[in-house]
Amino acid sequence: MPAKTILDYLKKHGGRPQEQIKSVKEKEEHREKQASREKIVSSRRKPEWKIKIWDLRGNILVIAEKPKAASKIAYALSSRFMRNRWKGIPYYTIRSNGANIIIASAAGHLYGLYTDKRGYPIFQYEWKPLYIIDQTAKHTKKFIELLEKLSRNADYYVNACDYDIEGSVIGYLIIKFMGDPDRAYRVKYSSLTPAELKQAFRELTGLDYEMIEAGLCRHELDWIWGINISRALMDAVRKTSGKRTILSAGRVQTPTLKHVVDHEIERNLFIPLPLFIPDVTIIKNGEKIHLEYISGSLETRRKAEEIIKSIKKDGYLTVTEYTEKTICLNPPPAFNLGDLQEEAARIYGFSPYKTQKIAEKLYLDALISYPRTNSQKLPPTLNYRGIMEKLAGIDRYGSLIDRLLRETRGILQPVQGKKDDPAHPAIYPTGLKPGKLSSDEWKIYDLIVRRFLAAFAEKASLIQQQARFMTREGYEFRVSGQRIGKLGWLYYYYFSKPKEKSIPVFIKGEHVPIKTARLRRTYTRPPERLTKIKILRWMERVEIGTEATRARIIELLFRRGYLEAKGGKVNATDLGLGIIEVLTKYFPQITSVEMTRYFEAKMEAIRYGRAEREEVVEEARQTIVKLLQEFDRVKDKIGYLLSIRLGYISPHRKCLVCSREEYRLGLCYYHYMALEKIREAYNEWNRREETTFEKFISSIKKLRSTGKWITEIVGNDEVLAKL
DNA sequence: GCAAGGTC
The missing domain is CATH 1.10.460.10 (Topoisomerase I, domain 2)
Incomplete structure (x- = not known):
């Protein structure tokens, strides 16, 4: 029989052609297959129906989303699997009475939407192999070729991609283009631990068409x-x-x-507005201390001057309260990707993309777990002690881990964060000893290890001091300080150590002499730069x-x-x-x-x-x-x-201030808006501190926080004349 | 060539 006919036959009926089935045993198996195929069809209506992978006979192709997952599945399903390679791509085989389970993997999406039509509107598209559409996706070709090869002899297919919408689509498209969805199952697991995988493969369902359709x-x-x-x-x-x-x-x-x-x-x-701060210093134990007005700042000069006058008249402040309290600082949970990106940016100035690239490399080197996760939780099934013992073998962490095991008395219970992820746990080190890493790679690896260790460490504590003061007329001031009480987890993840600053002890009722009392003028701040x-x-x-x-x-x-x-x-x-x-x-x-x-x-x-x-x-x-x-x-x-x-053409009518096209009054849209804003801001400025328009303009001209478009307007006399 | 989504 020519190959094409066999293929057609297989597609239509599943299993091998009738005439090839010889023994009684094989005939029985064939009947079983037919029966389970019926179950698949009915499972579309009854999603609660489940079957064990071990009940299937013939060649069963299990498709994972990525090579790592395929390997974990192989380990979980049998201690006696064979590891094979085809053009460098690994796949695994397990023989068990009458069944041959083959575990291979995709590499994320292997297909993408494509059109060869030009122009718009365009609504004709089709799924095509990614390596054809996208030059940067060449690596997907080998994965497709191997899956194609393995699909040819498969009697059943199991979509074992991550249990999310994209995983459903990735597996489905492979089975659709290379195999037969009617002979396919879905396996659902939420972590790649052996126990969970073992159980999941005893509960196969039919393909999850609702998820697939949603994903498509x-x-x-x-x-x-x-x-x-x-x-x-x-x-x-x-x-x-x-x-x-x-x-x-x-x-x-x-x-x-x-x-x-x-x-x-x-x-x-942005146009800065004036703010007025009563700036007071006192003397205590010969030390000069700066006090903060209780509500920060005042909008009008008049009110601020009134407060200063009242302070000066008294010559002293009365202590109304002095407190010292201990604040508990819980250890932070292990990283998810966003937290790692944030910390790498804060501590080392890395861009999120750079951090992600490095994390992905560490993952491929098997040094850390899957980094593209939103989870801040570590799985209880993880062998924490095993990982720590391995980490202790890395020079720089040896004494750190000794200390942690001593402090925790060997009870390793990590804090868990709130955020979760359906497919992956938080990022943790595997314990594998790093080979040669660049200094930036070490920085990211070190953050991950230390954050992992900190999750097991004791709470830290911070001692906060606060003193409050009052004038006779009831105006309140304060000063605060803090120091670390117990180092706890901060010893391991020292990047979060708070700044220490102490203040003297005050006694309630105490009069403290005023050294200086002045009016300080500041301005409202623009939103921080992104x-x-x-x-x-x-x-x-x-x-x-x-x-x-x-x-x-x-x-x-x-x-x-x-x-x-x-x-x-x-x-x-x-x-x-x-x-x-x-x-x-x-x-x-x-x-x-x-x-x-x-x-x-x-x-x-x-x-x-x-x-x-x-x-x-x-x-x-x-x-x-x-x-x-x-x-x-x-x-x-x-x-x-x-x-x-884009700078390709110049406008017919240019803005007086920039090279953009005119919108109104000889100005572009943005400079016109700036003009309007200046008009508004003067009224508010005048309420806070009586001033002339000219003075207002010269003030905002000098201030560095004044917005760019505002500065450009006030710096242009011709435009200014329009006001 | 253009999206967003996977992962190498």
Whole structure:
């Protein structure tokens, strides 16, 4: 029989062709197979139905999401597995009476959405191997080839990818293109520990079509929104300027860009307002001590002057309270990726992307557990003592671990954080001795080890002192200090050690002489400048993107020229501002984090049978078509604006202050807004401290915290005359 | 070439 016919037959019926089944035993097995196939079909309606992998006969192909997972599954299922390699890619085989279990893996997504059509609107796409679509995904070719080879002889397939929506899609597409979904099962596990895996493989179900459909839908929605809007933007620029430039928009990147742009606008339009602080120093034990006014600062000069006068009249302050209290500092939980990225940025100034890259390398070297996790919890099944003993073999940690084992008396119970992750635990060191690491790699590894150790250590304590003072007229002041009581976990993770500063002991009722009492003028502060890690933390907070993609998407915004960095601080560029102007007007949906919420709601509806993928995609298609029609009507205008921001053309009428196009009064949109802001701010400034307009202008001109666009306006006499 | 999502 020619191979193709056999393949067709297998696809249709499963198992091997009838004539090849000879022995009675084999015939029985064949019947069993047929029976379990019936069960799969019925399992689509009855998801509670379960089968053990050990009840299957013939060749069973188990597909993991990544090589590491495949290895763990092999270990968990049998102590007598065989490790094989094909073109360098490992796979495992287990023989057990009548069954041949083959465990192989994908490497994340092996397929992606693709179209060969140009232009927009575009809604024709299909799944294609990633190595064909994407030059940087060449490594996926070998994985596909091996899975293809193994699929040919498979009687059954088990999708053993991570138990989440993407895992369901990854496994499904492999089985769909290489095997047969009707002879496929799903295994569901939430950690890769042997005990859990063993149990999970005794509870196979049919394919989880609801999850698969939800996942496919997410891919399609992201594709049609992202590709269509990106193409529309690029086309507008090309039509106006003749230049081909890569522009893009997407469900995650665009709200992230908007967040930075909003922040940029707020900072650039910031006008500092005066604040008045009664600045008081006292003398105690010959030491000069600076006191803080209880409510920080005052808005008006008059009130502040009144307080100063009252203090000076008294000449002393009365101590109303002196307290010393011990604050308990709990150890921090082991890292999830975001926490690691934050600490690496705080301590070493690493970008989130750099930290992630290093963590991924450490993971591939088997030095740490899976880093793309949101979990702050360590699994109770982990052999903590074993890991510690191995870590003790690394020079720099030997004495640290001796101390920890002594302090804990060998009782190793880590603190657990609140955040969890369905597929992976918090990041921990495996204990394997590092080979040659670069100094940056050591820094990340060291953070992970120390944070892991700290999770087992004792609480630390902080002794906080506070003294409160009052004038005769009832104005209150205070001063505080702190020192470390017990070092506890801070010994292991010393990066969190608080600054120590002591104050003398005061006695209630005591009169303390005033050394100086002056009025100090300060100004309100602009919002802090953004950094990459702050952007990433914001993405986490509003729940867009994933552990694997957030840092990457931030870097993408830089590559597109939407953002730029100076000394670690992030700014939106003119192009970034322009993209957000255009998208807010013509595709407002994609600029909001609500789009992710909407996708999630639709995906949930699909998972619970309340919606179908096709109708959800169709609805999005209609929305996008309509928006694109609107866009096309003003395409020239948009192309004009973006081409100016890209520096491809100069505007017909330029802003008096910058190179952007005029909006009103000879100013661009942003400088016009600055003009309006200056008008408003003068009224408030005058309320706080009576002043002339000229004085106000010369003050904000000198202040460094004054926003860029404001400074540009007040620095331009011609424009200033308009006020 | 364009998204977001996996992982090498």
